[in-house]
Amino acid sequence: MSDDIPSILKDAEAKMKKSVEVTKDEFTAIRTGRANAAMLQGITVEYYGAPTPLNQLSSLQFPEARTIIVTPYDKSAMSGIETALRDSDLGVNPTNNGDNLRVVLPALTEERRKDYVKLARTKAEDGRVAVRGSRGNAKKAIEKLVKDKEIGEDEGTRAEKELEALTKKYNDQIDEALGLKETELETV
Structure with a gap:
């Protein structure tokens, strides 16, 4: 000092x-009733053997208050992203439509x-x-x-x-x- x-x-x-x-x-x-990017900040995905932050592997969209659309830049990372989201403490089960993942946050x-x-x-x-x-x-x-x-x-x-x-x-x-x-x- x-x-x-x-x-x-x-x-x-x-x-x-x-x-x-x-x-x-x-x-x-801390999750509230609305979806936001900060909620996903701590989620990492195993990508080619290295833990990688979700926001570096995909784009995030918030079309509705409790919905997040996760679009991977590399489609091969889709299953890893899906697993990471499912295993996170958000309590979500993402829906995979082939191009992106739709995550609907349950009501609190x-x-x-x-x-x-x-x-x-x-x-x-x-x-x-x-x-x-x-x-x-x-x-x-x-x-x-x-x-x-x-x-x-x-x-x-x-x-x-x-x-x-x-x-x-x-x-x-x-x-x-x-x-x-x-x-x-x-x-x-």
């Missing part, structure tokens, strides 16, 4: 901002929605833990500057107050994103 307060705070803020972005990205992968049950809300809350807490970790590291650096007499105690206290404000700001952003995701999940 650097040795002056502005750069310590700037570094902490950059890490907190990254934690919020990662948390929001994880929220997009009330129990499944509650599970997804719990998952979203867990991911939000992970994000908040990461923000607090960044705060802790910055606080230690500020305390070290005070201890080593490089800055005064008043300056250290001011810096810690700024750090707390940053922490609150980024935790609030995570809470806001969680609220939006919960609303999206609970909407039938």
